[in-house]
Amino acid sequence: EIVLTQSPGTLSLSPGERATLSCRASQSVDNNYLAWYQQKPGQTPRLLIYGASSRATGIPNRFSGSGSGTDFTLTISRLEPEDFAVYYCQQYYTSRGTFGQGTKVEIK
Amino acid sequence: EVQLVQSGAEVKKPGEALKISCKGSGYSFATYWIGWVRQMPGKGLEWMGIIYPGDSDTKYSPSFQGQVTISADKSISTAYLQWSTLKASDTAMYYCARRMTPGGYFYPVDVWGQGTTVTVSS
Numbered sequence: 706e707i708v709l710t711q712s713p714g715t716l717s718l719s720p721g722e723r724a725t726l727s728c729r730a731s732q733s734v735d736n737n738y739l740a741w742y743q744q745k746p747g748q749t750p751r752l753l754i755y756g757a758s759s760r761a762t763g764i765p766n767r768f769s770g771s772g773s774g775t776d777f778t779l780t781i782s783r784l785e786p787e788d789f790a791v792y793y794c795q796q797y798y799t800s801r802g803t804f805g806q807g808t809k810v811e812i813k
Numbered sequence: 814e815v816q817l818v819q820s821g822a823e824v825k826k827p828g829e830a831l832k833i834s835c836k837g838s839g840y841s842f843a844t845y846w847i848g849w850v851r852q853m854p855g856k857g858l859e860w861m862g863i864i865y866p867g868d869s870d871t872k873y874s875p876s877f878q879g880q881v882t883i884s885a886d887k888s889i890s891t892a893y894l895q896w897s898t899l900k901a902s903d904t905a906m907y908y909c910a911r912r913m914t915p916g917g918y919f920y921p922v923d924v925w926g927q928g929t930t931v932t933v934s935s
Contacts, residue, residue, distance in 0.1 A: 740921035749925040800872045802860030
């Protein structure tokens with residue numbers, strides 16, 4: 706079973722700052738089948754990144770993904786007010802489709 | 814417009830059965846995998862399982878195998894999630910979501926239903 710551990714649990718930043726979120730897997734995620742989602746309160750999740758580094762349709766280029774194997778990163782280059790939300794990573798290689806526990810990006 | 818529309822909120826008692834639905838429109842329903850995701854109150858996302866409506870091939874997360882049944886009726890473009898015996902711990906929001914590529918298994922989900930709230934309480 707692949708376990709995904711996200712860090713930090715909460716990130717307190719100001720608009721305009723850079724956000725760096727980590728997702729570490731307990732074993733290698735083959736073919737980098739790793740996605741990132743954004744969820745705002747009361748809303749459905751939104752796909753941001755897939756294949757570890759490909760932006761989904763309509764996602765602004767301030768969002769970028771990187772990493773391979775067991776270590777993955779989501780970077781938001783300059784936080785906009787609408788970016789404050791919870792972010793989840795997910796591996797979609799195994800039938801478990803494991804999600805990380807989430808990182809909350811909050812306004813400082 | 815591609816949409817997944819889920820059935821409405823449910824309030825049930827422990828021990829009751831339940832079947833919730835997810836209707837797709839605006840695309841070829843039979844050719845995209847549909848997954849189900851649980852979100853318990855105030856908690857994160859949990860992958861439950863996935864079905865290919867074209868041939869009803871279904872794969873469960875081990876955590877949910879035997880606890881729920883996922884099915885689909887491609888003739889009416891609808892996927893289902895059902896319980897035979899609900900427990901209070903099944904109280905959650907349940908989302909259906911579609912894989913992003915037709916026929917593609919190793920892809921994330923990119924279109925989500927609005928969610929169905931299930932409350933199980935005596």
